[in-house]
Amino acid sequence: MSQATRTQTGLDALAAMFARTRAEGRAAFLPYYPVGYPTVEASLEAIQAMAAVGVDGFEIGIPFSDPLADGPTIQAATQVALRNGVTVRRCLEAVRELRARGVHQPMLLMGYLNPVLAYGPDAFARDARAAGADGLIIPDLPPEEADLLAAACAREGLALIFFLAPTSTDARIRLVAERTRGFIYVVSVTGVTGARAALPPGLGDFLARVRAQTDCPRVVGFGISGPEQARAMSGLAEGFIVGSALVRAGGQGVGTVRDLAAQIKAAIGRK
Amino acid sequence: MMTAQPPVMTSALPDARGYFGEFGGRFVPETLVPALDELIAAFESARHDPAFQRRFADLQATYTGRPTPLTYAARLSDYLGGARIYLKREDLAHTGAHKINNALGQALLAERMGKRRIVAETGAGQHGVATATVCALLGMECHVYMGSVDMARQRPNVFRMKLLGAEVIPVESGSRTLKDAINEAIRDWVTNVTTTHYLLGSALGPHPYPLIVREFQSVIGVEARAQILAQAGRLPDACIACVGGGSNSIGLFHAFRDDEDVDLIGVEAGGRGIATGEHAARFADSARGRPGVLHGTRSFVLQDADGQITDTHSISAGLDYASVGPEHAYLRQIERAFYTVATDDEALAAFQLLSQLEGIIPALESAHAIAEAIKRAPTMPRDAILLINLSGRGDKDLDTVISALGGES
Ligand SMILES: Cc1ncc(COP(=O)(O)O)c(C=O)c1O
Numbered sequence: 001m002s003q004a005t006r007t008q009t010g011l012d013a014l015a016a017m018f019a020r021t022r023a024e025g026r027a028a029f030l031p032y033y034p035v036g037y038p039t040v041e042a043s044l045e046a047i048q049a050m051a052a053v054g055v056d057g058f059e060i061g062i063p064f065s066d067p068l069a070d071g072p073t074i075q076a077a078t079q080v081a082l083r084n085g086v087t088v089r090r091c092l093e094a095v096r097e098l099r100a101r102g103v104h105q106p107m108l109l110m111g112y113l114n115p116v117l118a119y120g121p122d123a124f125a126r127d128a129r130a131a132g133a134d135g136l137i138i139p140d141l142p143p144e145e146a147d148l149l150a151a152a153c154a155r156e157g158l159a160l161i162f163f164l165a166p167t168s169t170d171a172r173i174r175l176v177a178e179r180t181r182g183f184i185y186v187v188s189v190t191g192v193t194g195a196r197a198a199l200p201p202g203l204g205d206f207l208a209r210v211r212a213q214t215d216c217p218r219v220v221g222f223g224i225s226g227p228e229q230a231r232a233m234s235g236l237a238e239g240f241i242v243g244s245a246l247v248r249a250g251g252q253g254v255g256t257v258r259d260l261a262a263q264i265k266a267a268i269g270r271k
Numbered sequence: 272m273m274t275a276q277p278p279v280m281t282s283a284l285p286d287a288r289g290y291f292g293e294f295g296g297r298f299v300p301e302t303l304v305p306a307l308d309e310l311i312a313a314f315e316s317a318r319h320d321p322a323f324q325r326r327f328a329d330l331q332a333t334y335t336g337r338p339t340p341l342t343y344a345a346r347l348s349d350y351l352g353g354a355r356i357y358l359k360r361e362d363l364a365h366t367g368a369h370k371i372n373n374a375l376g377q378a379l380l381a382e383r384m385g386k387r388r389i390v391a392e393t394g395a396g397q398h399g400v401a402t403a404t405v406c407a408l409l410g411m412e413c414h415v416y417m418g419s420v421d422m423a424r425q426r427p428n429v430f431r432m433k434l435l436g437a438e439v440i441p442v443e444s445g446s447r448t449l450k451d452a453i454n455e456a457i458r459d460w461v462t463n464v465t466t467t468h469y470l471l472g473s474a475l476g477p478h479p480y481p482l483i484v485r486e487f488q489s490v491i492g493v494e495a496r497a498q499i500l501a502q503a504g505r506l507p508d509a510c511i512a513c514v515g516g517g518s519n520s521i522g523l524f525h526a527f528r529d530d531e532d533v534d535l536i537g538v539e540a541g542g543r544g545i546a547t548g549e550h551a552a553r554f555a556d557s558a559r560g561r562p563g564v565l566h567g568t569r570s571f572v573l574q575d576a577d578g579q580i581t582d583t584h585s586i587s588a589g590l591d592y593a594s595v596g597p598e599h600a601y602l603r604q605i606e607r608a609f610y611t612v613a614t615d616d617e618a619l620a621a622f623q624l625l626s627q628l629e630g631i632i633p634a635l636e637s638a639h640a641i642a643e644a645i646k647r648a649p650t651m652p653r654d655a656i657l658l659i660n661l662s663g664r665g666d667k668d669l670d671t672v673i674s675a676l677g678g679e680s
Contacts, residue, residue, distance in 0.1 A: 065445065065579040066565065068454045069300045069461065075444060087577040113298055114563045118578025140298045140564070144288065165302035167464060172304060190302050191462040
């Protein structure tokens with residue numbers, strides 16, 4: 001198990017992560033997991049367990065009442081989290097708690113814009129950093145609407161991740177590459193989150209099209225569900241995100257999440 | 272009389288980024304950005320294409336039945352004893368509500384973009400029916416998302432949509448009303464965006480929807496303004512319309528935007544009363560109604576302290592929505608328009624009064640606008656004029672009204 005301690009934060013922590021995975025000749029594995037599913041404590045344990053098997057970083061989900069980029073699995077899990085009383089503040093506390101429990105990997109907070117606006121962009125960036133988060137991912141925030149939050153994140157040295165999708169034009173690729181801080185989140189399919197049986201056929205071409213425009217790390221998300229697809233990612237991109245499949249496993253217990261994360265980790269090579 | 276055209280105040284808005292002042296914008300997942308750009312381009316080229324304009328105008332005249340009449344409500348005016356009340360009769364448009372104006376325009380745009388699969392959301396079912404109708408007319412595939420709560424209370428419209436060949440997909444998430452139907456429609460659109468047009472039914476959502484919907488609905492105000500000048504010889508003192516997402520109201524208001532002496536009054540759903548928290552009054556509830564981002568646009572949104580969108584209530588499904596079109600937030604901020612509420616009970620009373628005095632059964636949504644006229648007219652002199660947008664007919668609401676009145680009436 002990796003015994004690395006947390007010597008860098010924010011954008012630097014992400015850069016260090018990619019430097020290490022690049023040196024190891026593999027893609028970074030970033031699980032998504034929401035705070036509060038199936039309970040707050042169980043979600044913290046799931047994240048801790050995945051940290052212990054040596055995943056490279058995390059997206060920590062903040063639940064929202066209207067998650068319009070999410071498929072049924074994450075919708076259902078985050079609605080449970082809301083019923084469990086999870087708020088933005090509670091998610092920030094969760095990050096602090098995970099750091100206290102020894103989770104050293106980069107953690108990016110992932111949530112929809114309105115709760116962040118309600119909290120206040122400046123306060124959110126400040127408190128996220130203070131809690132030990134390294135950046136933000138907001139699926140309903142394209143770069144041209146992000147000035148406020150981008151400034152707040154820059155002040156705190158936090159990553160702010162923008163997306164590309166198979167529908168993106170070359171001009172969009174250039175814009176996102178210019179504005180994103182940390183990596184580019186490459187949505188593998190036109191669609192919402194959810195585990196899928198196979199990687200979409202055009203993904204390699206799309207990733208190459210992105211690479212032709214930018215050197216920024218590309219992290220693929222949406223639909224990656226198991227070891228097979230994860231193995232394929234190592235030749236294709238600098239990282240990948242697994243969400244729905246791990247969340248579904250989380251519904252069955254911490255052990256199930258740990259096992260799936262360990263299998264995926266094993267599929268992409270050495271620690 | 273108004274002769275010289277005053278400087279254009281709002282028609283230059285939204286700006287290129289889709290903003291009306293600080294409201295509007297385009298807060299969508301990246302996947303949808305190219306589709307919105309494509310829609311902007313299609314709309315701009317259609318707007319300047321005489322052939323498109325001719326086809327649209329021809330269908331409005333020969334299919335929708337435009338212009339809709341302006342009716343002087345003589346008995347209602349006498350009964351209230353104050354201002355004279357005129358009704359813009361969108362209930363007489365084909366399919367029974369103003370929704371057809373926008374549905375037809377957007378379907379023609381979809382055709383222009385080569386997209387023959389249409390998805391839509393619906394609350395009251397009027398937008399769903401209008402969309403299903405134009406899809407039948409143009410031979411397009413139609414899928415309508417509708418909250419299961421709304422399906423139960425607008426059953427006749429569910430049946431109409433199916434009869435018209437649309438698939439109606441029940442939405443079981445969240446409050447199972449309009450907001451949740453929009454979430455599902457957007458998820459479908461994200462998934463099928465290369466073949467599909469999202470035919471959004473109100474003046475909300477990401478840019479360019481608030482602009483496009485306003486432009487297709489502005490025929491209401493353009494006609495009404497000319498009609499009131501012809502029939503009453505002058506402009507009204509106030510225009511009144513109900514505000515769900517805000518399309519029938521913006522459609523009426525837009526033509527009067529530079530007529531500074533004409534008050535523009537929007538009526539939100541007061542539900543069981545603002546104090547009960549069970550309403551859909553984004554502007555009237557100053558605690559929960561705050562600027563925020565929902566469904567791609569920055570506007571007033573009913574939300575809790577944590578920024579979670581709160582459930583809404585209205586007896587009328589079409590007003591039962593947690594946000595409001597961004598242009599309304601702007602018009603309110605610059606004090607060009609004013610917003611008030613009517614409760615469920617006031618709307619029900621207005622529903623009955625208009626039926627009995629004028630032989631016109633209004634949609635429960637439109638009954639909210641009538642309710643405001645009932646409050647306001649008696650305080651005004653007899654030579655004052657109120658112009659009310661009767662946005663739709665009430666046949667769809669009979670089940671709801673029968674159970675609300677417990678068999679009386
Ligand atoms: C008859 C009628 N009026 C009004 C509305 C409210 O929508 P908007 O505010 O967009 O006009 C609806 C919505 O379904 C409707 O059916």
